[in-house]
Amino acid sequence: MAGIRITLKETGQQSIARLWVAGVTSKIIKGYWVNSKGEKITLHPYDEPDFLYFYFESIEESIGKKVVYELFDSDLGIANDDSLYKGEYIISETNNTIIIPLTPELFQKGKDNITEFLTMERKDNILKIYIKFKVEDDRSYEFPTNDSDYLKIHVIEFVPKVMRKLSWTYGEELQNIWFRGYPNKKPWKEVILGVIKMDWVLSFPRVKKVYDNLVNNLWKEEKAINILKKMIKRMTQDNNIGLKLPKENWQTVSFGVTSDRLIEYENVEQPKDNYKQHTEKMPLFERFYYTSTNYKITDLFKLNLSEPLDDLTATLGSFNFRVIALGIITKTTEGFLIKINKIGVYIEDSFDFITKDEGLGDWNITKNKVQPIYPLVEPPFGSYRITNESYQKYRKDYGKGMDFNVYSDIKYIDKTKDNIFYATEKELS
Secondary structure (H helix, E strand, C coil): CCCCCCCCCCCCCCCCCCCCCCCCCCCEEEEEEECCCCCECCECCCCCCCEEEEEEEECHHHCCCEEEEEEEECCCCHHHCEEEEEEEEECCCCEEEEEEECCCHHHHHHCCHHHHHHHCCCCCCEEEEEEEEEECCCCEEEECCCHHHCEEEEHHHHHHHHHHHCCCHHHHHHHHHHHHCCCECCHHHCEEECCCCHHHHCCCHHHHHHHHHHHHCHHHCHHHHHHHHHHHHHHHHCCCCCCCCCCCCCCEEEECCCCCCEEEEEEEEEHHHCCEEEEEEEEHHHHHCCEEEEECCCCCCECCCCCCCCHHHHHCCCEEEEEEEEEEEEECCCCEEEEEEEEEEEEEEEECCCCCCCEEEEEECCCCEEECECCCCCCCCCCEEEEHHHHHHHHHHHCCCECEEEECCCEEEECCCCCEEEECHHHHC
């Protein structure tokens, strides 16, 4: 498909009047939105973040004619439609592709906070774009001719871009995984491993306090050790592990699971689904953690003066520290002696958009700023209120958007004190 590249200049919000001239042969045959490969689309591709492409065909007599065009966002009626961009070029072929820069300013012009507040019009933060243009010595045209062919662009496409500008590296990476994944709203069905690094998480002092309490105290509490005994018993029953307990007095065996091989386990309770039981895919080590502590913020991106908005908040929000144990089991005359040589600590979290009304902040995509949601206060002018529902709408439109469970790498800590415990035959067998 032949095409021409056009450099556009923003000229403000202007209108082009329609001129319907009876008896005049159309010089523009058809027009529609395409991707960079020239394929017709109605949804902007996530992996083409910089440009929009509009294709149209003209008759040969139009070659050399000047075209003035204008992009509009369709609202609740033509009178309310917002002008987004205006430009002009000379037709050089019968097949033409206009290449239009995709910038945050498109949304800035397509959103009128005052009008929306007064009229209660659309608040879905989605542009629905069509184009009007006039060929020299000809009437005006509007394409696509059917509003179902208007190009949809969701504002949440700009969230990873803002994160990149803010150097929120991990948050951006998880966003990209979500956008490019298949449509999954059951995070327990998919796993992302190794993206999150424990050393990075622990570089945030507010998190380090929770971690320190875990590795200094919680790992050896009676409640935790009782669960560890159950996990050792589980290791003997799981065919993926096949742990064999020592049978002769003073005989020893090693225990502990560090494999990240993905396994599906049935009948696992899911907090994200009212604790109903589902088959969950997980790394093997997750099946055998014995204690956990939660780093919790009051509500992700809602007003919380003690919780800064940064890459950690954007990446994980609230999350779980999990602990696994590695050591030696020794058979004794009275039962077993369990010696923990080291513990492994990792993070488990769910990257999902299940709860419809959960707020994710007010995002200014032109100034690359994010602020908490203030109750009963509209977003500042130029900002967009992003919620879980924003992502749900994207998934419905695109058939993409993968919720998933995410696990960090494992940080190991040697233990030489308070690390010996006793278990009966019944507790482990």
